[in-house]
Amino acid sequence: MANEKEEWKSRIGFILAAVGAAIGLGNIWRFSYLCYKNGGGAFLIPYIIALLTAGIPLLILEYGIGHKFRGSAALSFYKIGKNWEWVGWWPSIFVVIGITFYYTVILAWCLDYIWYSVTLKWGANSADFFYHQHLHLSNSFWHLGSPSTIIFVGLIIIWIFNWLIELRGVQRGIELACKIFIPLLVVLTTILVIRGVTLPGSGKGLIWYLKPNFSHLTNPRVWLDAYGQIFFSLSLAMATMIAYASYLPRKSDIVGNAYVTGFANSTFSLFAGFAVFGTLGFISFQQGLPPSEVVKGGFGLAFIAYPQAISAMPVGARLFGIIFFSALVIAGLSSSISQIEGLVASLIDKFGWKRKKIIHIISLLGILVGLIYTTGSGYHLLDLIDHFISSYLLVLIGFLEAFVVGWIFKAENLRSYVNDISNIRVGKWWNFMIKYFIPFVLGVTFILSLKSDLVHRYGNYPITAIIFIGFGSVILTFLIAFFFYKKKWKTAGNIQN
Numbered sequence: 001m002a003n004e005k006e007e008w009k010s011r012i013g014f015i016l017a018a019v020g021a022a023i024g025l026g027n028i029w030r031f032s033y034l035c036y037k038n039g040g041g042a043f044l045i046p047y048i049i050a051l052l053t054a055g056i057p058l059l060i061l062e063y064g065i066g067h068k069f070r071g072s073a074a075l076s077f078y079k080i081g082k083n084w085e086w087v088g089w090w091p092s093i094f095v096v097i098g099i100t101f102y103y104t105v106i107l108a109w110c111l112d113y114i115w116y117s118v119t120l121k122w123g124a125n126s127a128d129f130f131y132h133q134h135l136h137l138s139n140s141f142w143h144l145g146s147p148s149t150i151i152f153v154g155l156i157i158i159w160i161f162n163w164l165i166e167l168r169g170v171q172r173g174i175e176l177a178c179k180i181f182i183p184l185l186v187v188l189t190t191i192l193v194i195r196g197v198t199l200p201g202s203g204k205g206l207i208w209y210l211k212p213n214f215s216h217l218t219n220p221r222v223w224l225d226a227y228g229q230i231f232f233s234l235s236l237a238m239a240t241m242i243a244y245a246s247y248l249p250r251k252s253d254i255v256g257n258a259y260v261t262g263f264a265n266s267t268f269s270l271f272a273g274f275a276v277f278g279t280l281g282f283i284s285f286q287q288g289l290p291p292s293e294v295v296k297g298g299f300g301l302a303f304i305a306y307p308q309a310i311s312a313m314p315v316g317a318r319l320f321g322i323i324f325f326s327a328l329v330i331a332g333l334s335s336s337i338s339q340i341e342g343l344v345a346s347l348i349d350k351f352g353w354k355r356k357k358i359i360h361i362i363s364l365l366g367i368l369v370g371l372i373y374t375t376g377s378g379y380h381l382l383d384l385i386d387h388f389i390s391s392y393l394l395v396l397i398g399f400l401e402a403f404v405v406g407w408i409f410k411a412e413n414l415r416s417y418v419n420d421i422s423n424i425r426v427g428k429w430w431n432f433m434i435k436y437f438i439p440f441v442l443g444v445t446f447i448l449s450l451k452s453d454l455v456h457r458y459g460n461y462p463i464t465a466i467i468f469i470g471f472g473s474v475i476l477t478f479l480i481a482f483f484f485y486k487k488k489w490k491t492a493g494n495i496q497n
């Protein structure tokens with residue numbers, strides 16, 4: 001029995017949901033750091049080239065197949081060819097197991113930090129506070145220690161949000177939430193930007209962020225960083241965008257939607273960078289430190305450098321702490337629901353299960369598995385899993401997608417399909433990108449990552465951890481995906497024609 005297909009209420013609703021999926025923690029703490037590290041303003045060149053040559057073409061691909069087959073990743077790839085269905089299951093599975101289950105724990109930290117902001121609890125040494133009081137970081141990988149109550153409470157709250165939003169379905173859940181979250185996020189970020197660029201010393205920070213240094217552009221690493229960031233940030237190869245496009249009405253401007261999502265996401269990243277670097281310039285001014293001491297990517301930025309700046313703010317320190325961490329929670333929540341939706345859509349399409357039942361199970365698993373990440377070793381564990389999933393799986397699935405659509409389904413067929421329904425048409429260059437260019441870039445990335453992991457032990461973690469947790473998580477997600485792929489279709493209506 002085929003399920004009634006859910007649909008977005010409006011085009012703007014879809015765009016906000018897709019932008020919500022794209023904008024996440026990565027935009028706020030990763031983009032600006034990469035800019036700084038890779039030649040400042042000059043980095044915008046590879047970044048925009050990556051957006052135009054891989055980001056937008058793949059978005060058109062994902063929106064195109066999700067819309068054409070009106071299906072989740074699993075159903076869309078099944079319809080391309082029965083033997084390719086697993087290419088849709090793999091991202092549906094790995095995103096939830098390999099990303100969401102730790103992504104929600106980071107959101108729990110952000111929630112805890114909203115609470116800490118009320119009293120500026122991190123005190124004078126924000127690094128010590130983060131690693132010892134907050135994470136209870138253990139000094140060896142295999143030494144778990146006990147779970148942290150405050151992180152676990154945060155995790156439960158985050159999952160309650162995911163659960164409530166997902167349970168209400170596409171229109172009343174995801175679309176409505178993103179219609180509230182995205183404007184709110186823009187308002188909060190604008191406040192942070194204004195504050196960031198008006199702090200004493202902020203000008204120096206902005207110079208670090210954007211002063212172009214073109215000599216970096218000859219370094220292949222810089223280009224790989226640009227492609228990697230575009231990939232993760234636009235949530236490509238994650239089943240998400242395919243599922244979201246399957247809820248579009250028949251007449252939809254696929255190409256236009258892809259451009260809007262791509263540019264909105266990058267513009268937001270660039271904008272948020274002003275808040276980040278204005279504030280970092282301020283810390284350096286306050287404490288007389290060089291950039292190498294204050295500019296950090298990822299966790300170091302959000303949980304160590306930023307809190308330090310908040311404490312030093314002349315007025316409204318607590319309020320800015322609350323605003324900053326709330327912005328992270330909001331940006332991250334619209335991403336985590338999108339990650340879950342990719343799997344939900346595949347399961348509903350294939351087995352006709354009820355949305356409710358799937359959401360109950362995923363949420364419960366999220367809390368149980370997340371418990372491991374709340375222990376003293378959680379930080380090591382999520383760092384290792386994140387490294388392996390984003391270095392290998394994203395790249396591999398992106399490669400498979402481009403290959404299957406480009407060569408099996410034929411790029412030209414999808415191009416003429418999207419051109420028939422879109423207001424803007426996409427030229428023949430798109431076929432070239434999908435068939436040759438994207439597989440090439442991803443192939444090179446894969447080989448370079450593998451080479452570097454075989455030469456250096458990532459993060460100096462024990463070799464057993466690298467094999468069992470790192471490579472193990474990649475293989476485990478494949479086995480689970482294969483299991484679902486092998487099961488019989490219970491929804492005959494979905495796979496006819």
Ligand code: PHE
Pocket residue numbers: 021022023024025026027095099232233234235238240335336338339
């Ligand atoms: N793109 C999101 C970010 O930048 C993360 C994400 C991953 C979202 C997978 C959806 C799917 O943080």
